[in-house]
Amino acid sequence: MFGFYPSIFPFLETSFVKFLEKYSKDLTEEFLLPEILQTGIKDKKCQISVLSSSSSWMGVTYKEDVPNIKNKLNELIKNKEYPEDLWNLHS
Numbered sequence: 525m526f527g528f529y530p531s532i533f534p535f536l537e538t539s540f541v542k543f544l545e546k547y548s549k550d551l552t553e554e555f556l557l558p559e560i561l562q563t564g565i566k567d568k569k570c571q572i573s574v575l576s577s578s579s580s581w582m583g584v585t586y587k588e589d590v591p592n593i594k595n596k597l598n599e600l601i602k603n604k605e606y607p608e609d610l611w612n613l614h615s
Contacts, residue, residue: 525581526557535569536560 539560547553564570584593600606 526561532570535564539563 540555543553543555561570561572565572580596582593582596584590597606597610601608601610
């Protein structure tokens with residue numbers, strides 16, 4: 525999970541414009557944040573801090589991931605680890 529301060533967005537915007545200039549005709553290319561941030565760190569355009577957590581990671585890449593994620597989130601709500609009204613996922 526990434527959390528950003530607003531100061532990162534000019535760098536990301538500039539990087540995205542360059543990405544579009546290079547790949548605008550290739551719809552298979554992806555603007556991958558880990559790669560962009562690595563470049564920013566290398567070029568001293570940004571810095572990041574890593575925060576640790578004992579929580580489990582849940583990824584949503586495909587629509588098929590959604591039911592599993594909803595189940596996990598609902599369990600966290602049931603266990604009072606997440607608030608009950610979290611995005612109204614009970615439906």
